[in-house]
Amino acid sequence: MSNNKDNFNMADLGSSLPSAVAALNAEDRNKLQNLAGQHSDVLENLTLNVRKRVEALREIQVQHDELEAKFFEERAALEAKYQKLYQPVYSKVHVANAYTKCQEPIEGRELRAAQTYILLNCDEVTPYIDIYILKLREQDPRISDVDIDQMLDNNFVEWFELYARNPSNNVTNIFVKALVEGPNRTTQSYPMYFVNGYKFHTIGHGTGRATMNSGVCIKGTNYSENASDYYGQLIEILELEYPGYPFKRTVLLKCDWFDPSRHGTRRHPNYSLVEVNQSRRFNRYEPFILAMQACHVYYVPYSSLRRAQTDWIAVCKIKARAVVEMPELSKKTSSMPELAFQDNEMNLHQIEVVEDNDLGLLNDQNGGDIGSDVGNDEF
Numbered sequence: 001m002s003n004n005k006d007n008f009n010m011a012d013l014g015s016s017l018p019s020a021v022a023a024l025n026a027e028d029r030n031k032l033q034n035l036a037g038q039h040s041d042v043l044e045n046l047t048l049n050v051r052k053r054v055e056a057l058r059e060i061q062v063q064h065d066e067l068e069a070k071f072f073e074e075r076a077a078l079e080a081k082y083q084k085l086y087q088p089v090y091s092k093v094h095v096a097n098a099y100t101k102c103q104e105p106i107e108g109r110e111l112r113a114a115q116t117y118i119l120l121n122c123d124e125v126t127p128y129i130d131i132y133i134l135k136l137r138e139q140d141p142r143i144s145d146v147d148i149d150q151m152l153d154n155n156f157v158e159w160f161e162l163y164a165r166n167p168s169n170n171v172t173n174i175f176v177k178a179l180v181e182g183p184n185r186t187t188q189s190y191p192m193y194f195v196n197g198y199k200f201h202t203i204g205h206g207t208g209r210a211t212m213n214s215g216v217c218i219k220g221t222n223y224s225e226n227a228s229d230y231y232g233q234l235i236e237i238l239e240l241e242y243p244g245y246p247f248k249r250t251v252l253l254k255c256d257w258f259d260p261s262r263h264g265t266r267r268h269p270n271y272s273l274v275e276v277n278q279s280r281r282f283n284r285y286e287p288f289i290l291a292m293q294a295c296h297v298y299y300v301p302y303s304s305l306r307r308a309q310t311d312w313i314a315v316c317k318i319k320a321r322a323v324v325e326m327p328e329l330s331k332k333t334s335s336m337p338e339l340a341f342q343d344n345e346m347n348l349h350q351i352e353v354v355e356d357n358d359l360g361l362l363n364d365q366n367g368g369d370i371g372s373d374v375g376n377d378e379f
Contacts, residue, residue: 195294251291276313
């Protein structure tokens with residue numbers, strides 16, 4: 001080894017440890033400076049045997065550093081290898097969490113809203129809805145459609161239970177009787193759901209994702225015709241089960257609805273563009289819809305910094321995936337197998353050949369005429 005590598009400068013040591021030097025008192029600091037002023041090569045002051053030991057230790061340290069560098073290199077490669085092997089396992093955990101359902105209780109106001117919406121959108125209950133509306137009109141012939149809609153939301157569940165349980169009304173349908181008893185108080189909750197060609201995510205499940213799958217749209221209300229579309233965000237996906245056999249299940253989407261009035265929803269008359277005010281909400285507690293009624297939308301904020309536009313977001317409707325409408329094919333009455341088309345008739349077109357014995361003369365480059373008789377050698 002050269003002397004340049006063996007030099008040990010105490011001044012360099014003092015400059016590399018300024019905090020340690022500052023912590024020394026004045027006497028120790030003077031001793032350190034005097035030591036730094038001495039001969040820089042410390043090894044020259046050592047005995048031969050001690051110097052050989054130091055040289056041996058240095059060689060061992062070099063070997064240790066080489067092995068340690070190789071260790072860190074191989075460890076990094078091993079970590080990278082197993083990171084790739086862990087990735088499928090992590091993805092399975094993510095999928096398991098995405099599809100895992102959990103049980104949640106439903107009661108009180110939430111249970112009442114869910115039961116009301118299911119009854120008002122069930123085909124088996126439609127005849128009883130007509131009976132209830134007829135009774136309302138008999139009591140008040142001047143009642144409006146909006147008032148009827150409100151009465152259905154507020155009082156139909158109780159009326160339906162009393163009507164179906166009355167023996168004189170002769171309600172024998174097992175399905176209707178199960179609806180009267182109401183759903184179980186424990187529901188299954190899902191973070192995502194596939195329906196109507198759409199993939200829905202709850203807001204909590206879709207947070208941090210690149211795509212938005214929590215936008216929901218539904219048409220109008222239950223009875224009145226002067227209602228517009230409702231736009232909202234998916235909060236929760238619930239599966240309700242009714243007691244009794246056969247098992248009856250239905251899936252509801254719990255949504256946070258934007259204000260459907262003109263103060264919360266705007267429609268462009270010429271381009272059919274829809275905008276909603278994200279700061280305004282629907283003033284009635286009707287959070288549930290049937291999953292099969294939902295359409296998928298997503299919301300796009302405006303890039304404008306004007307205060308009038310910051311609260312408004314544009315609505316974009318999404319086409320359903322994997323839905324192909326095919327026309328119905330007419331049934332063939334013939335039992336013959338379908339063969340390739342073949343025309344059995346052939347039209348022969350005669351080619352007319354015209355014989356012309358009077359052949360013209362060929363032009364000679366020298367200016368003369370060349371006869372066409374190949375047997376004539378005279379020019």
